[in-house]
Amino acid sequence: MTWGFETDAEYQKDLDWAEELVRTEIEPVDQLVEHAWDVGDPVRNALIRPLQEKVRERNLWACHLGPELGGQGYGQLKLALLNEVLGHTHAGPVVFGNHAPDSGNGEILAHYGTPELKERYLKPLIDNEIASCYSMTEPQGGSDPTAFVTRAFDDGDSWVLSGQKWFSSHARFASFFIVMAVTDPEADRHRRASMFVVPADTPGIEIIRNVGVYGHDEVEGTHAYVQYNDVRIPKDHILGNRGEGFAVAQTRLGGGRIHHAMRTVGLVRESIDMMLERSVSRKSGDGTLADRQLVKTMIADSWIQYQQFRLLVLQTAWKIDQYQDYRKVITDISAVKAAMPKVLSDVVGRAIQLHGSLGISTELPLGQWSAEAHHMALADGATELHQLQVAKQLLRGATPAPGLFPTRHKIALREAAELKLGDRLVSVDDLVGAE
Secondary structure, three states, rough: OOOOOOOOOHHHHHHHHHHHHHHHHHHHHHOOOOOOOOOOHHHHHHHHHHHHHHHHHOOOOOOOOOOOOOOOOOOOHHHHHHHHHOOOOHHHHHHHOOOOHHHHHHHHHHHHHHHHHHHHHHHHHHHHOEEEEEEEEOOOOOOHHHHHHOOEEOOEEEEEEEEEEEEEOOOOOOEEEEEEEOOOOOOOHOOOOEEEEEEEEOOOOOEEEEEOOOOOOOOOOOOOEEEEEEEEEEEHHHEEOOOOOHHHHHHHHHHHHHHHHHHHHHHHHHHHHHHHHHHHHOOOEEEEEHHOHHHHHHHHHHHHHHHHHHHHHHHHHHHHHHHOOOHHHHHHHHHHHHHHHHHHHHHHHHOOOOOHHHHHOOOOHHHHHHHHHHOOOOOOOOHHHHHHHHHHHHHHOOOOOOOOOOOOHHHHHHHOOOEEEEEEEHHHHHHHHHH
């Protein structure tokens, strides 16, 4: 058994290099690029592609993917450490090739795509030559699989897709969509749907409108409300087998949840750094904010929450690397997902408070990060559902007490206790009687 909390020296050099790149080159790019995912934006390409080349030369491109997919095979733990550095930036994950939703969609294609689909979409997606969209949530059904109504009908050599999807992120940038649709409405609840690759230029796809997110300063939103009007797609564009849509989704959602958490660690750390800078800079009476007891308490509470959350994320990433199966880490991933929005909301809220009116202004990103906490409470499953999942998994291993008292009650322990003296088993009562 090995146990440690050290980052190996060579990778720490990579992390230090990444942090320098973030501060000197990526943060300025954030001020100039509206959407880092928009591969059709010439300004974006002129600024981001040279940085991506630097990352490739450093062997940090898509480091969580295996070499067969164009990555470095470093795994989730090293990705978590890297995402701490990138998490507070807009363009950082794109510069390093591990950005949502493309990273999760790439995992789906890698596991379930046909050779033809991989050739057409996976390699250019990993190389960031194209963008993708994950189209699952519906206006009338979010986390409840029984509420989905978008249908895909088997029609000879094609599937015909009809229905509406809500909050399909990056649809207007995407070369293809991954869409979940009901194929067997009478089957068991988790066998009703299938997953499909839908080329973005297929006739019948209608973007009703692009929806923005509160706090994001953008001319047009990036989360599409989509109508699929009898969209006809080839028969081989199904991912996995018919009825396996939810199993396919978990391949993506497990990774997506932990990746969100990794980046959130970076946001929380940056918020604390801003709190510290503000506290020692802002005058208050005869001293600074840092001299105030309440401010010290706010900083301490934030640092404690940050460390607790960070360790949970890193341990979960380590387990994923060990098991190579998201299903075996379902409790940990749900715990991370449930903890994430509160930690982010609490720490960013304190940072806003210490910055006063500046904290709620558009001069700083704190207001946007505060709204992001609510986003994280909804993305890839609501917080409450993940709390229920954690409890469900833990209760599976619980056993009822054998009698009136819990097994760890002192009376139950006394009745069961025996001491071995030489060759004899002696009860506690025997020892008391011998006195």
